[in-house]
Amino acid sequence: MISAVLPTYNRAPLAFVSGEGSWLTAEDGSRYLDLGAGIAVNALGHAHPALVETLTAQAQKLWHVSNIYTIPEQERLAEMLVARTFADTVFFTNSGTEAAELAIKMARKHHYEAGQPERTQIIAVEGAFHGRSTGAIAAAGSEKMVKGYGPLMPGFTQVKWADHDAIRAAITDRTCAVIIEPIQGEGGIRVVPDQCLKGLRDLCDSTGTLLIFDEVQCGMGRSGKLFAHEWAGVTPDIMMVAKGIGGGFPLGAVLATEAAASGMTAGSHGSTYGGNPLGCAIGAKVTEIVSEPAFLDGVSQKAAQFRQGLEGLVASHPKVFEAVRGQGLILGLKCVVPNADVVKAGYARHILTVAAADNVLRLLPALNIPEADIAEALARLDATATDLENAL
Numbered sequence: 001m002i003s004a005v006l007p008t009y010n011r012a013p014l015a016f017v018s019g020e021g022s023w024l025t026a027e028d029g030s031r032y033l034d035l036g037a038g039i040a041v042n043a044l045g046h047a048h049p050a051l052v053e054t055l056t057a058q059a060q061k062l063w064h065v066s067n068i069y070t071i072p073e074q075e076r077l078a079e080m081l082v083a084r085t086f087a088d089t090v091f092f093t094n095s096g097t098e099a100a101e102l103a104i105k106m107a108r109k110h111h112y113e114a115g116q117p118e119r120t121q122i123i124a125v126e127g128a129f130h131g132r133s134t135g136a137i138a139a140a141g142s143e144k145m146v147k148g149y150g151p152l153m154p155g156f157t158q159v160k161w162a163d164h165d166a167i168r169a170a171i172t173d174r175t176c177a178v179i180i181e182p183i184q185g186e187g188g189i190r191v192v193p194d195q196c197l198k199g200l201r202d203l204c205d206s207t208g209t210l211l212i213f214d215e216v217q218c219g220m221g222r223s224g225k226l227f228a229h230e231w232a233g234v235t236p237d238i239m240m241v242a243k244g245i246g247g248g249f250p251l252g253a254v255l256a257t258e259a260a261a262s263g264m265t266a267g268s269h270g271s272t273y274g275g276n277p278l279g280c281a282i283g284a285k286v287t288e289i290v291s292e293p294a295f296l297d298g299v300s301q302k303a304a305q306f307r308q309g310l311e312g313l314v315a316s317h318p319k320v321f322e323a324v325r326g327q328g329l330i331l332g333l334k335c336v337v338p339n340a341d342v343v344k345a346g347y348a349r350h351i352l353t354v355a356a357a358d359n360v361l362r363l364l365p366a367l368n369i370p371e372a373d374i375a376e377a378l379a380r381l382d383a384t385a386t387d388l389e390n391a392l
């Protein structure tokens with residue numbers, strides 16, 4: 001008999017009742033060190049006092065009014081994001097998938113309004129993940145996600161990851177945009193080299209192609225900069241944000257330049273919940289904290305400590321781990337044994353990690369994880385690897 005919850009996930013037999021910082025407490029009272037942070041969502045850990053206070057205060061005032069009305073909390077968050085990024089304008093969504101949908105629509109509308117309605121083709125890269133809507137699965141195009149869901153939305157091509165020549169060859173006079181994650185998350189924590197992002201920007205500029213960065217997973221401070229593309233010194237025309245921006249409250253956004261957003265006028269897109277007062281009050285608090293230079297420096301410092309320890313684990317457990325990947329606190333351990341086995345063995349050591357493609361173990365801790373918890377995480381990963389070696 002089908003379960004009451006649609007069985008689309010292979011869930012771990014773990015249920016948590018509360019969380020504090022980088023720790024989760026299970027139903028039996030035992031504590032787990034959380035290196036998954038709800039898949040890069042709980043940027044400030046669990047139950048961060050400032051977020052609890054912001055949520056509680058806003059909940060007592062106003063939750064939702066709809067976008068029929070002016071929403072001061074939404075305007076404030078949009079202005080904060082505009083002030084801190086390349087963007088001139090922002091649309092709020094409830095998830096990364098919805099941000100992907102708007103990014104696709106906005107890019108096509110831009111060319112349509114510019115008198116080039118034939119420019120509809122969007123180039124994505126292999127191993128990408130942009131969400132689970134029909135548009136987002138068509139963009140990423142992996143067999144696993146699209147099988148059985150045809151006919152797929154047309155207008156997408158996938159090229160080899162970080163292959164400049166392949167992207168150049170794929171651009172035609174019908175190309176609308178290139179969409180890429182500066183650091184691939186689900187695809188296995190693959191950092192696009194800075195020179196590739198720079199080359200991509202030049203290529204898009206010279207062909208009038210829009211550049212869309214998907215920073216749903218790698219953005220909001222996770223790389224050690226507010227947005228990962230800042231490391232390369234280039235900016236996109238359109239950017240998708242979600243996950244960390246809400247710190248656990250469902251919130252996403254599409255940021256764009258005025259030129260890229262030129263086709264978006266009243267009635268051209270909408271959302272009932274997107275950008276409601278409750279979500280935006282929380283998003284503003286997260287943004288305020290995460291974008292502080294001292295906070296971002298802290299992410300890089302923690303990342304250096306974590307990474308050094310992980311390199312040590314690779315050296316001491318060559319039968320389990322092969323290499324460290326990533327930037328800032330979006331880190332991956334390329335595994336020798338199946339990554340799912342490492343995740344499972346970690347449960348026995350009360351440490352939570354997330355599997356990714358390419359047999360990578362993802363480590364996405366809260367961005368404010370204390371140094372002592374990083375040391376504890378390394379000790380638990382060490383013990384996990386030893387358990388796996390002993391079982392080989």
Ligand SMILES: Cc1ncc(COP(=O)(O)O)c(C=O)c1O
Nearest residue numbers: 095096097129130131185216217
């Ligand atoms: C890079 C990227 N884009 C888009 C999405 C989709 O976001 P959501 O699950 O919030 O719809 C994800 C989710 O993992 C993601 O990692």
